[in-house]
Amino acid sequence: MIIFVLAVLGLCLGSFVNALVWRIHKNKDWVKSRSQCVHCGHELSAKDLIPIFSWLMLKGRCRYCQKPISKQYPLVELIMATVFILSYLLWPTSFNEPGQWILFVSWLAASVGLLALAVYDWRWLLLPNKLVYPTFLVAAAGRVVYIAGYEPDKWLALLNLLGAVAVASGIFFLIYSLSDKYIGGGDVSLGLVTGTLLAIPINSLLMIFFASILGLLFALPGLVSKNKKLTTKIPYGPFLIAATFIVLLFGQGITDWYEQLLT
Ligand SMILES: [Zn+2]
Structure with missing residues (x-):
C-alpha cells in the first residue's frame, strides 16, 4: 500500500518538478500561472497533465499544436517515483x-x-x-x-x-x-x-x-x-x-x- 502511495506521490511531484523548472527558467509566478504548451502556449487542462499517461495517450505530442513534447516530462516523473519507492525500500535504518x-x-x-x-x-x-x-x-x-x-x-x-x-x-x-x-x-x-x-x-x-x-x-x-x-x-x-x-x-x-x- 505504502509503495503505491509513494509511486503516485512521486509521479505527481515529478510532474510538479517539470512545471517548476520551466517556470523558474521563465521567471514566472509558479503559484498563479497555469501550465501551458511550450510551443503554442495553449493552456493545458487536467487531462493533459496526468503524469506519464497523458504523454503516452498523446504519443508525446501536444493535443493542440501536435508539436512533440520533450521526453523529459515522462522521464522526470518516472525518476521521481523511482526515487520515492527506492528510498523507502532501501532506507538504511529501521522505521521503528x-x-x-x-x-x-x-x-x-x-x-x-x-x-x-x-x-x-x-x-x-x-x-x-x-x-x-x-x-x-x-x-x-x-x-x-x-x-x-x-x-x-x-x-x-x-x-x-x-x-x-x-x-x-x-x-x-x-x-x-x-x-x-x-x-x-x-x-x-x-x-x-x-x-x-x-x-x-x-x-x-x-x-x-x-x-x-x-x-x-x-x-x-x-x-x-x-x-x-x-x-x-x-x-x-x-x-x-x-x-x-x-x-x-x-x-x-x-x-x-x-x-x-x-x-
Ligand atoms: Zn502546443
Whole structure:
C-alpha cells in the first residue's frame, strides 16, 4: 500500500518538478500561472497533465499544436517515483525508530528540490539559488529536528553535520576560488544541501568520489570521440545529486564492505 502511495506521490511531484523548472527558467509566478504548451502556449487542462499517461495517450505530442513534447516530462516523473519507492525500500535504518520518519519525509521533500536542480543544471548549466535555498531549508529542518529530538549524542551529531557540510561545500569552494571558474558557484551552495542530507564527513567524501566517477563515465565517450574538449562545460550538479542518492541509500553498505576489505 505504502509503495503505491509513494509511486503516485512521486509521479505527481515529478510532474510538479517539470512545471517548476520551466517556470523558474521563465521567471514566472509558479503559484498563479497555469501550465501551458511550450510551443503554442495553449493552456493545458487536467487531462493533459496526468503524469506519464497523458504523454503516452498523446504519443508525446501536444493535443493542440501536435508539436512533440520533450521526453523529459515522462522521464522526470518516472525518476521521481523511482526515487520515492527506492528510498523507502532501501532506507538504511529501521522505521521503528520514530525519528527516522522525520528524516525520511524531509529527504523525500528535499529530493523533489534536488531533482528540479538536476534537471535545471542539465538543461541550462545552472543551479539557481531559488531552488537551492528552499531545498536546503527542508533538509536542514529535518536534520535539526532529528538531532534535537532523537540523537543520543547531540554534540557529536552536530559536529559531524558541520563536517559533512564543510567537506561537501568546502572542496568546491576551494576549486571555485582557485581555478578560473572551472566549476559554478552553484556547486558550492549545493554542498550545503548534500552535506546536510549526508550528515557525516565520510559520506560527503564518498559522494564526491561517486559524483566524479559518474561525471567521468558521462564525459569519457565525448572526450574519446573528440566531440568535446576538456574545456566543454558539463553540468556537475546532476552527478552530485545522483551520488548523494547513492550514498544516502547504500553508504553504510559501502563503508562496511570497504572495512571488510581492510581487515
Ligand atoms: Zn502546443
